[in-house]
Amino acid sequence: MFTKLSLKIGFLFFACILLIESLLFYTLYATLVNDRVDEVMESLLARGETHSAVLAMSFKKETMEHVGMMEAASSFSVIVTDEKGQVLIHSDPIEPEMKTVMDNTDFASMPADGQVIEAHWSEKKYIASDSPVMKEGDHFGHVFMFSDTEGIARMVDNLQKQFFWAGVITVALTVVTILGLSRLITLPLIKMKKATEQLSLGHHQVDLMIDRNDELGELAAAITKLSKDLDQLKKTRHEFLGSISHELRTPLTYIKGYSDILNRPGLSEKEKEKYATIIQEETTRLTSFIQELFELAKMDQHEFHILKKEESLDELIESATNLVSASFAREGKSLLVSGKKNIQVMIDMERMQQVLLNLLDNARKYSQAGFSTSINVLERGNEVVIQVKDEGIGIPKNEIPFIFDRLYRVEKSRSRESGGFGIGLSIAKEIVEAHGGLLEIQSETGVGTEAIVRLKRKEDWNV
Numbered sequence: 001m002f003t004k005l006s007l008k009i010g011f012l013f014f015a016c017i018l019l020i021e022s023l024l025f026y027t028l029y030a031t032l033v034n035d036r037v038d039e040v041m042e043s044l045l046a047r048g049e050t051h052s053a054v055l056a057m058s059f060k061k062e063t064m065e066h067v068g069m070m071e072a073a074s075s076f077s078v079i080v081t082d083e084k085g086q087v088l089i090h091s092d093p094i095e096p097e098m099k100t101v102m103d104n105t106d107f108a109s110m111p112a113d114g115q116v117i118e119a120h121w122s123e124k125k126y127i128a129s130d131s132p133v134m135k136e137g138d139h140f141g142h143v144f145m146f147s148d149t150e151g152i153a154r155m156v157d158n159l160q161k162q163f164f165w166a167g168v169i170t171v172a173l174t175v176v177t178i179l180g181l182s183r184l185i186t187l188p189l190i191k192m193k194k195a196t197e198q199l200s201l202g203h204h205q206v207d208l209m210i211d212r213n214d215e216l217g218e219l220a221a222a223i224t225k226l227s228k229d230l231d232q233l234k235k236t237r238h239e240f241l242g243s244i245s246h247e248l249r250t251p252l253t254y255i256k257g258y259s260d261i262l263n264r265p266g267l268s269e270k271e272k273e274k275y276a277t278i279i280q281e282e283t284t285r286l287t288s289f290i291q292e293l294f295e296l297a298k299m300d301q302h303e304f305h306i307l308k309k310e311e312s313l314d315e316l317i318e319s320a321t322n323l324v325s326a327s328f329a330r331e332g333k334s335l336l337v338s339g340k341k342n343i344q345v346m347i348d349m350e351r352m353q354q355v356l357l358n359l360l361d362n363a364r365k366y367s368q369a370g371f372s373t374s375i376n377v378l379e380r381g382n383e384v385v386i387q388v389k390d391e392g393i394g395i396p397k398n399e400i401p402f403i404f405d406r407l408y409r410v411e412k413s414r415s416r417e418s419g420g421f422g423i424g425l426s427i428a429k430e431i432v433e434a435h436g437g438l439l440e441i442q443s444e445t446g447v448g449t450e451a452i453v454r455l456k457r458k459e460d461w462n463v
């Protein structure tokens, strides 16, 4: 029934407020009625007391008649009796109800200052009080005062009517207020719901423009940010797919072209060998590209596991340098290792080796023959730092922020010559970060590049 949030909130509020209002109204009503009834009773008793005081001074026929005359003109009735209950005078005709009240009165035990002897205003026709006439401890008679309960009933009836209308107006105002309030709360939610529907339909540019700084405002800002992120993701994916197809197309064009040539008649063995080598190189390039893409896909699927073990940093560096030293030597570039020895680190050996190989590969690829690359290890505060520094061509300042992006290469044609895909650094960064470390690149064109791997020190592992 209550599928709408505004209705749910509204109904809940309404129920709570109605309960509170009913309680307050009832308390107020009961207090008012009681006070008014008490007032009537007190005035009845006070009147009886006055008469009994007068009669105590002069318990004579004339005084009694005077009292009777006074009350005949008022809305009350008075009956004066002797000490045994024998009626002496009465202001109005004695009705059976009055008689019953008097018959049930215990004349002897009546307190000297009188008391209310019939208070059931809602059931009885009269409320009544009895004030004994006393003089010097002697007991002469009784002044019975009666008041019609109709007046009280009318007053209570009036009060009930007033309360009823006040209640109706309060409920109406409550409903209007709650409707307004719940709309105020749910309207932005409805807007957000529509926005997210738009998002799932692929319209990634929503701007909720909800100008409030409460939780709803935060939610709106989060959705707007999500839409921008999605939009960015869509663009990146587009560019990524574009780059991949471009990357695949180029070697495939070579392979196709050279295999066509290979099929031509009259080629010399030497030519055949040359073309076959090109095809082989391009196939190798394609294979490694697909391998790297596969790595990226695994990272995105979170199927990429880091198994950290206590390892020697010297061993890591040695194994990496052993693998690349031959290619450095072949190209006339030197590789130097320096810095602190005997450091133990908690790493996934294979993965960290992949990082170092990539950094060293970059250093080699992007520097000319005759220049050297150095690996330096140092401990700084809580960190172990591995610096891979080259004296190569460097990276322009404005390109540095993008080099960790997938398939980003500074100079497309140049890095194709050197065989890069622009994936290595993005994989390396993810691996280092998965170790809880950081990978930074500092570079200056024409001076060289420094890649810095910052890992947590061994002592911190279990912290």
Ligand SMILES: Nc1ncnc2c1ncn2[C@@H]1O[C@H](COP(=O)(O)OP(=O)(O)OP(=O)(O)O)[C@@H](O)[C@H]1O
Pocket (backbone or CB within 6 Å): 292, 358, 362, 363, 366, 390, 392, 393, 394, 395, 403, 408, 409, 410, 411, 415, 419, 420, 421, 422, 423, 424, 425, 426, 449
């Ligand atoms: N040491 C360096 N000196 C100069 N430029 C560099 C260096 N390292 C990286 N770059 C630039 O950053 C780009 C991205 O590097 P990255 O390692 O991600 O890709 P890549 O080396 O081109 O290809 P691969 O995917 O094979 O590693 C490179 O294409 C290159 O332009």
Ligand SMILES: [Mg+2]
Pocket (backbone or CB within 6 Å): 358, 361, 362, 420, 422, 423, 424, 425
């Ligand atoms: Mg690289």
